[in-house]
Amino acid sequence: MAIGVTTPTGNVGSELIRRLVQAGERPVALVRDPSRLGPDVATTVEARRGDLADIRYVTEALQGVDALYLVIPEVLDVDDPEADAEALAEAVIAAAEAARVGRIVFQSSLGAEQRTGAGFISALGRVEERLDALSARTGTRVCHLRCGYLFSNLLMDLDGLRRGELRNAIPEDTPLPWVAPTDVAAVACGRLLSTAWTGRVAQAVSGPEDLTFPQVAAIVADATGWPVTYSRDADADVRRGLADAGFSQAAVDSIAGMSEGIRDAYHAAERTAVATTPTSLVGWVRQHLPRGTG
Numbered sequence: 001m002a003i004g005v006t007t008p009t010g011n012v013g014s015e016l017i018r019r020l021v022q023a024g025e026r027p028v029a030l031v032r033d034p035s036r037l038g039p040d041v042a043t044t045v046e047a048r049r050g051d052l053a054d055i056r057y058v059t060e061a062l063q064g065v066d067a068l069y070l071v072i073p074e075v076l077d078v079d080d081p082e083a084d085a086e087a088l089a090e091a092v093i094a095a096a097e098a099a100r101v102g103r104i105v106f107q108s109s110l111g112a113e114q115r116t117g118a119g120f121i122s123a124l125g126r127v128e129e130r131l132d133a134l135s136a137r138t139g140t141r142v143c144h145l146r147c148g149y150l151f152s153n154l155l156m157d158l159d160g161l162r163r164g165e166l167r168n169a170i171p172e173d174t175p176l177p178w179v180a181p182t183d184v185a186a187v188a189c190g191r192l193l194s195t196a197w198t199g200r201v202a203q204a205v206s207g208p209e210d211l212t213f214p215q216v217a218a219i220v221a222d223a224t225g226w227p228v229t230y231s232r233d234a235d236a237d238v239r240r241g242l243a244d245a246g247f248s249q250a251a252v253d254s255i256a257g258m259s260e261g262i263r264d265a266y267h268a269a270e271r272t273a274v275a276t277t278p279t280s281l282v283g284w285v286r287q288h289l290p291r292g293t294g
């Protein structure tokens, strides 16, 4: 059995590669630069080098792959991020169909069930629809992992966090399911290795507990010693800031739409035992954020 992994250098992909190697697999990494895979796994994966936007490359790279972990990179500094993401997804899905990949596990998001109104997350929802259509047409098994808010988002502005700034447009009293990338990888690894499931599945991956942004700020402050507090940005200010920074109107909608849409999606979400994963935010912070150097 060959398992293919897209974005194997990413937050989730890198953890997934490690878990598959630990399980005794030799995963096929679809990677732009194999040197970025890291020395500990470089000899235990089969790196097939190329860009996911290159359909000929993807078609060749998926030959012999039985199960695929699909991540659509979130490239936002382009004219139309959602159109680009959906075009890339369509091409990769066509390549997977041509290569007769039997199982596809897709890294989707909380809120993707909203096909509109949640920015880039809605584009992931439309990718889910394309995968569902593939499944209906060919019998390919597809599993959408609707991940919560990744802990690794805290790394996007590490300097700001060190100075004490945690900013977002999510209301202070809105809890979200925050989840560790390694927990998403663990669920993905199980789905990829198992042949017991069939059809089309959507599964939330929600972390151990729902947290508001002020709670997250307090956890980070306590674990790092950094003076972190949460400041909520108004939606209009976020949009204006992105436009001033040169983002296109479509990109502004894709980015701002995520925080605008996800707060409503949360209220519709249901926490279940299956969706709950173990890694705590405080444990992740201790591992990834250097205490006291702020």
Ligand SMILES: NC(=O)c1ccc[n+]([C@@H]2O[C@H](COP(=O)([O-])OP(=O)(O)OC[C@H]3O[C@@H](n4cnc5c(N)ncnc54)[C@H](OP(=O)(O)O)[C@@H]3O)[C@@H](O)[C@H]2O)c1
Pocket: 007, 008, 009, 010, 011, 012, 013, 030, 031, 032, 033, 036, 050, 051, 052, 053, 071, 072, 073, 074, 075, 107, 108, 109, 110, 120, 124, 146, 147, 148, 149, 150, 152, 153, 181
């Ligand atoms: N952030 C969240 O809270 C959240 C929640 C739910 C779902 N999601 C979704 O999860 C996905 C991101 O997952 P992640 O955070 O694990 O990934 P990530 O760390 O953002 O990694 C993305 C990887 O994609 C690779 N890449 C970018 N463009 C590529 C291309 N054209 N061809 C091949 N590789 C390319 C990059 O690798 P190299 O630079 O090394 O080539 C990079 O390591 C997005 O679809 C996002 O919408 C995110």
